[in-house]
Amino acid sequence: MTDSTTVERPLGWHLEGPLDYGALVTDDFRVHRSVFTDPKIFEDEMVRIFGGTWVYLLHESEIPEPFDFQTRRVGRRPVIVTRAEDGEIHVLLNRCTHRGTLLCPLETGNQKRFQCAYHGWTFSNSGDLTAITYPDGYREDFAKEAYNLGRAPRVQSYRGFVFCSFNPDVESVEAWMGPARTIFDWAVDRAGGDDHVKMVKASTMEYRGNWKLQNDNNGDMYHVPFTHRSTLTMTRQRHGAGKSLDHFKGDSSPMTVRDLGNGHKMIDQRPSIDSVWERARPIPGRETQAEQLIARIGEQRARQYLEYVGRAGINLILYPNLYVGGNASLLVYEPVAVNRTFVHSYIALLPGAPPEINALRMRFEEDFINIGNRDDNEVFERLAAALGDIPEMPWIDVSRGWRTAGETVEADESLSGRVTYETGIRASYVRWRELMTKAPAMAVGV
Amino acid sequence: MQVEPEMLLAEEDVRYVNDELYEDVFRFYRESSEWTGPGSHEPEPEAVVVREARLLDQRNYESWLDLFLPRCVYWVPGREVVGDPREEPALHFDDHRRLVDRVALIRTGFLHAQTPPSVTCRMVGSLESGRHAAGTCDVFSSVLIDAYRGGAHVQYAGRQFHRIAETQDGWAIQYRVLLLNDRAGSQGNITFIL
Numbered sequence: 242m243t244d245s246t247t248v249e250r251p252l253g254w255h256l257e258g259p260l261d262y263g264a265l266v267t268d269d270f271r272v273h274r275s276v277f278t279d280p281k282i283f284e285d286e287m288v289r290i291f292g293g294t295w296v297y298l299l300h301e302s303e304i305p306e307p308f309d310f311q312t313r314r315v316g317r318r319p320v321i322v323t324r325a326e327d328g329e330i331h332v333l334l335n336r337c338t339h340r341g342t343l344l345c346p347l348e349t350g351n352q353k354r355f356q357c358a359y360h361g362w363t364f365s366n367s368g369d370l371t372a373i374t375y376p377d378g379y380r381e382d383f384a385k386e387a388y389n390l391g392r393a394p395r396v397q398s399y400r401g402f403v404f405c406s407f408n409p410d411v412e413s414v415e416a417w418m419g420p421a422r423t424i425f426d427w428a429v430d431r432a433g434g435d436d437h438v439k440m441v442k443a444s445t446m447e448y449r450g451n452w453k454l455q456n457d458n459n460g461d462m463y464h465v466p467f468t469h470r471s472t473l474t475m476t477r478q479r480h481g482a483g484k485s486l487d488h489f490k491g492d493s494s495p496m497t498v499r500d501l502g503n504g505h506k507m508i509d510q511r512p513s514i515d516s517v518w519e520r521a522r523p524i525p526g527r528e529t530q531a532e533q534l535i536a537r538i539g540e541q542r543a544r545q546y547l548e549y550v551g552r553a554g555i556n557l558i559l560y561p562n563l564y565v566g567g568n569a570s571l572l573v574y575e576p577v578a579v580n581r582t583f584v585h586s587y588i589a590l591l592p593g594a595p596p597e598i599n600a601l602r603m604r605f606e607e608d609f610i611n612i613g614n615r616d617d618n619e620v621f622e623r624l625a626a627a628l629g630d631i632p633e634m635p636w637i638d639v640s641r642g643w644r645t646a647g648e649t650v651e652a653d654e655s656l657s658g659r660v661t662y663e664t665g666i667r668a669s670y671v672r673w674r675e676l677m678t679k680a681p682a683m684a685v686g687v
Numbered sequence: 688m689q690v691e692p693e694m695l696l697a698e699e700d701v702r703y704v705n706d707e708l709y710e711d712v713f714r715f716y717r718e719s720s721e722w723t724g725p726g727s728h729e730p731e732p733e734a735v736v737v738r739e740a741r742l743l744d745q746r747n748y749e750s751w752l753d754l755f756l757p758r759c760v761y762w763v764p765g766r767e768v769v770g771d772p773r774e775e776p777a778l779h780f781d782d783h784r785r786l787v788d789r790v791a792l793i794r795t796g797f798l799h800a801q802t803p804p805s806v807t808c809r810m811v812g813s814l815e816s817g818r819h820a821a822g823t824c825d826v827f828s829s830v831l832i833d834a835y836r837g838g839a840h841v842q843y844a845g846r847q848f849h850r851i852a853e854t855q856d857g858w859a860i861q862y863r864v865l866l867l868n869d870r871a872g873s874q875g876n877i878t879f880i881l
């Protein structure tokens with residue numbers, strides 16, 4: 242345990258020497274404010290966390306054809322994720338090897354080659370430097386092969402979800418997921434399996450605050466009745482009890498929050514969600530589309546499909562950047578700066594499902610983002626507005642539930658807590674401390 | 688002003704968002720975005736668009752709701768190239784029920800994201816009236832919204848298409864499509880009704 246008075250240093254202390262990251266998360270689960278507010282720490286996170294472990298990039302259905310590509314960020318590193326002619330996926334650093342220009346400014350497309358806008362060097366979509374303009378200007382022994390695009394040394398697709406790492410020694414995605422894998426598999430199976438998902442971008446939320454706030458919050462049910470009081474009140478007034486987050490009844494509910502190891506966490510709401518569809522807030526087309534579907538395929542089958550519309554009851558957060566909702570919806574956290582974050586949301590079209598179901602899924606995906614997440618983002622911005630400005634109060638507390646009877650070890654060795662506990666959030670800070678206190682063996686392949 | 692729950696629970700027409708409506712709204716969007724004019728000026732329908740902006744700036748959301756037909760759509764697409772709303776999510780695609788939800792959300796008094804509220808000023812310009820079908824008039828305009836809250840200004844800008852329909856009580860909004868410039872990117876935390 243660290244005494245708070247011994248750790249706080251004067252402002253700017255990090256400039257004087259290497260940071261003791263181990264001291265910024267205490268053994269009694271307080272976290273130092275600089276973890277959310279210090280630009281230098283943010284820079285190190287981009288190396289040690291977003292470079293040191295697996296980072297989610299995209300779903301394979303977003304680049305289905307040869308030469309398709311999407312651009313993304315791995316931490317702050319710009320990358321182009323391409324599908325080569327032979328179907329292989331490459332994660333290329335989006336940076337010309339001549340003088341460092343961003344090579345591809347587009348979000349997505351289909352291209353065999355990428356030509357730099359500055360002096361015209363051309364690269365294949367698997368990263369090889371294929372042509373240098375006016376090549377006579379280079380010395381005879383100039384090694385062109387050394388100027389292929391940089392690439393993530395590790396790329397792995399797990400059930401269509403593509404991850405990469407800049408740490409060549411990182412374990413397999415399966416090992417990294419650990420007990421979270423069963424939950425992840427449940428979510429993919431529930432959406433109909435690997436080939437039945439066509440992931441589409443929904444929208445990008447943005448808030449002025451640190452990326453970890455959204456990561457923490459997706460594993461936090463404690464805030465629901467307070468932060469979402471407007472959503473809960475309005476939904477009850479307008480549509481009666483039992484909709485949206487109304488199944489949350491504090492710690493008397495059978496839901497749990499879990500520490501799944503390696504910083505992964507989840508909220509398991511399934512014990513409190515009897516019918517996903519019945520608990521969904523009414524969305525445009527609810528009555529008409531459901532009736533049309535029932536008329537066409539019968540009540541029983543229609544009911545099964547309608548369970549794909551709504552909250553299916555898990556928040557699974559794979560540390561550091563992926564949230565998986567139970568109904569094939571995702572959030573991807575993109576750190577922009579220490580105090581600025583993008584949260585990209587995705588929803589799967591289910592090509593095997595009736596069109597009514599997909600239309601309803603699109604309307605449902607918009608719903609909470611507009612109604613509920615506005616208050617989450619507001620809270621993140623309020624946190625950022627106070628935490629960074631009071632040097633005399635350096636610590637926040639994430640110890641709720643720790644050393645209480647409500648926290649127990651499960652058969653798969655994960656830790657399970659009552660649903661308002663900060664058990665999952667602690668998992669992430671233990672992992673943060675672990676990753677930040679060792680410099681990974683970083684590498685860029687060429 | 689608090690909205691009475693009874694008023695909010697009054698009979699609503701929620702049974703109109705079907706394939707026919709989706710196709711009609713999508714067609715309205717496509718024809719409006721491809722429209723080449725020439726435009727004319729139709730004072731009464733255009734006044735509805737200007738009035739809408741003023742009522743939103745006044746945060747008089749109840750009167751704003753009164754501008755809409757019971758079978759209305761307010762759609763804010765989220766893609767650069769806008770596709771069929773049945774196959775892609777929007778920033779929002781609202782029917783009348785979800786519009787009332789938004790107003791009721793603010794009126795609970797618990798919407799942190801509007802505590803304190805944004806002070807907004809909308810500038811509606813480049814107004815033109817275009818195609819007329821029976822009893823309707825399509826109005827095209829540009830809008831710039833400046834919003835001040837918590838010591839900071841944010842701005843949203845875009846094109847908007849309104850289909851204004853003539854009713855016994857005057858002109859009302861049937862469809863509104865708002866095409867934000869940054870619709871494919873991020874818009875910050877949009878805390879008020881655009």
Ligand code: FES
Nearest residue numbers: 337339340357360
């Ligand atoms: S920087 Fe790309 S070709 Fe010169």
Ligand SMILES: [Fe+2]
Nearest residue numbers: 464468469617
């Ligand atoms: Fe929340």
